Amino acid sequence: xxxxxxxxxxxxxxxxxxxxxxAVFPLLGGRAGRPPYDTLKQALDAGTVRVAEVSEGGSVPRxxxxxxxxxxxxxxxxxxxxxxxxxxxxxxxxxxxxGKSTEIPVSCVEQGRWGYRSRHFExxxxxxxxxxRAAKSAHVxxxxxxxxxxxxxxGEVWRHISSxxxxxxxxxxxxxxxxxxTRNARRLEEYVAAVPTLGGQSGAVFAINGRLETIELFAxxxxxxxxxxxxxxxxxxxxxxxxxEAAPAPSRDEVxxxxxxxxxxxxxxxxxxxxxxxLRLQAPGLAGGGLALDGALLHLCAFNLPxxxxxxxxxxxxxxxxxxxxRRPPVS
Numbered sequence: 001x002x003x004x005x006x007x008x009x010x011x012x013x014x015x016x017x018x019x020x021x022x023a024v025f026p027l028l029g030g031r032a033g034r035p036p037y038d039t040l041k042q043a044l045d046a047g048t049v050r051v052a053e054v055s056e057g058g059s060v061p062r063x064x065x066x067x068x069x070x071x072x073x074x075x076x077x078x079x080x081x082x083x084x085x086x087x088x089x090x091x092x093x094x095x096x097x098x099g100k101s102t103e104i105p106v107s108c109v110e111q112g113r114w115g116y117r118s119r120h121f122e123x124x125x126x127x128x129x130x131x132x133r134a135a136k137s138a139h140v141x142x143x144x145x146x147x148x149x150x151x152x153x154x155g156e157v158w159r160h161i162s163s164x165x166x167x168x169x170x171x172x173x174x175x176x177x178x179x180x181x182t183r184n185a186r187r188l189e190e191y192v193a194a195v196p197t198l199g200g201q202s203g204a205v206f207a208i209n210g211r212l213e214t215i216e217l218f219a220x221x222x223x224x225x226x227x228x229x230x231x232x233x234x235x236x237x238x239x240x241x242x243x244x245e246a247a248p249a250p251s252r253d254e255v256x257x258x259x260x261x262x263x264x265x266x267x268x269x270x271x272x273x274x275x276x277x278x279l280r281l282q283a284p285g286l287a288g289g290g291l292a293l294d295g296a297l298l299h300l301c302a303f304n305l306p307x308x309x310x311x312x313x314x315x316x317x318x319x320x321x322x323x324x325x326x327r328r329p330p331v332s
Contacts, residue, residue, distance in 0.1 A: 001267035001279060004290060007217060007297040008263045011203065013256060016249050019194035022239040023207040023249035024232065030202020030221035037072040037095060037298075039226050040079060041123045049073050049096075051081055051104075051121040058085045060108050061151060063121070065094075066101045072275060075104070076227065077137060077289065077301050078128040078234065080177070081121035086110040087176055088121075089128045089157075091140050091150050093291040093299045095275040102274050105150040107136060107157045112174035126181050127234040130206070130213055132160035134303030138287035141280040144270050150278075167241050181233065184240055191236035192229045203300075204228065205255050206235045209247040212258045213238070215288075217300040262286065262302040 014026035043049035048069030054062050063081065067073050073096045081088050088106035096102045109128065128136065139153040161177050164170075172179035181188060195204075202224050203217035216231050218224050265283035269292075272278045276293035281302060288302035 001265070001269075003292055003295070003297050004265075004267060004279065004300060005263040007219075007300065008215075008259050011217075013205075013252060013259075014198060014201070016207075017195045018249050019191050020239065021209050021242070021244055021247035022191055022195075022232075022236055023210075024195045024235075025205040025207075025252075025255050026198050026201045027203035027205065027215075027217060028198065028200050030200060030224065031219055032200070032221060035074075035220040035223055037074045038069070039223065040073060040075045041125075041226070043067070043069060043071075043073045044123055052119060053084050054103060058114075060086070060154065061091075061105060063088060063104050063106050064101055065096050065104050067096045067098055070098050072096060072098050074223070074291075074298065076127070076299055078133040079230070080109060080124065080126040080128065081106070082124050082178060083118040083121040085116055086113045086174075087178060089133075089136075089177075091136065091152050092273065092278060092289055093301070094273045095291060095293060095298065097275050104273060105140075105152075107152040107154055109157065109161060109177035110174050111158050111161070112172075113176070124178070125230050125233070126178065127230050128157075128177070129160075129164065129180075129237040130208075130235045130303070131238050132157060132164075133234065133301075134214070134287050134305060135160060137289060137301065137303060138305065141268075141282065141287060141289060144278070144280050145268060145282075150273060164237070164241065180237060184237065187240055188233050188236050191239065192232050195228065195232050197225050197228050201225075204231070205258065206231075207250050207255075208235065208239045209242060209244050210250055212250055212254060212304050214304070215259065215262055215300065215302040217297070219296055219298050223299075258304065262288075262300075265302075 012028040016023045016025045075094045087110040091105040206214040270278045279290040290300040
């Protein structure tokens with residue numbers, strides 16, 4: 001898609017920051033100045049946004065965001081919301097309009113709890129780990145095309161979390177993804193400390209054990225500055241699980257080839273949940289999406305999928321609404 005290609009073509013690739021088996025290549029050339037929106041954490045800290053269950057009874061795949069401020073609020077794909085009846089993550093990137101309430105599509109990352117811990121959600125600096133985030137994103141793209149919805153495969157998300165807990169020896173009473181991060185907090189912060197933000201940096205390319213995993217890009221350098229640590233933690237959890245001592249970083253040629261694949265990939269455009277257009281990558285071996293507003297790409301997340309990974313899981317965990325064949329629902 002032209003808007004994605006133009007955004008990537010405008011960037012310079014910097015030298016990687018490497019810690020153990022994680023390599024992070026900076027993407028330089030973002031717009032300077034204050035973005036015309038607040039991040040989720042900024043808005044929560046300022047008290048201008050509240051995120052809550054859609055009703056007293058709640059609904060696993062939906063929450064409601066009330067933006068009482070004067071600026072839109074950017075929530076990115078995979079960001080975790082902690083509290084209320086169970087922890088959730090965002091299914092896609094959303095720009096929530098100022099002065100309005102927006103119903104947002106989410107996935108549960110705490111299978112064993114369904115009861116109020118608080119009335120509203122908090123941001124505790126985490127995103128869904130990269131492998132699960134890639135699979136979730138691919139399913140959301142399929143749902144966008146086939147059903148017009150923004151649903152994830154909830155069963156698949158839970159399976160990724162359960163598998164991660166087993167592999168990393170984490171026991172959680174409520175099967176909460178947060179407990180994986182808490183158990184590995186010290187090591188995660190070592191990865192975060194090793195990946196500084198550079199002046200003018202608006203994105204990054206992440207690689208684990210020499211394999212390219214993710215491109216994350218924002219229109220504004222200040223947004224990347226606020227969110228880089230959260231994104232590093234999401235990749236570092238996978239790096240810790242899959243640690244190999246001898247893991248050279250990929251070459252610049254390999255990184256640039258990955259960026260070209262993303263730039264050249266076809267993408268579908270759909271009405272966004274909030275403001276703008278939701279862009280969904282539609283190419284073999286890639287998953288992800290972006291958010292465009294007024295001809296500018298505000299956010300892009302692109303994932304390099306394992307070759308054997310299915311893109312149409314059979315089990316959705318019972319949260320995708322069943323519909324009669326032949327009926328195209330409205331975009332959620």
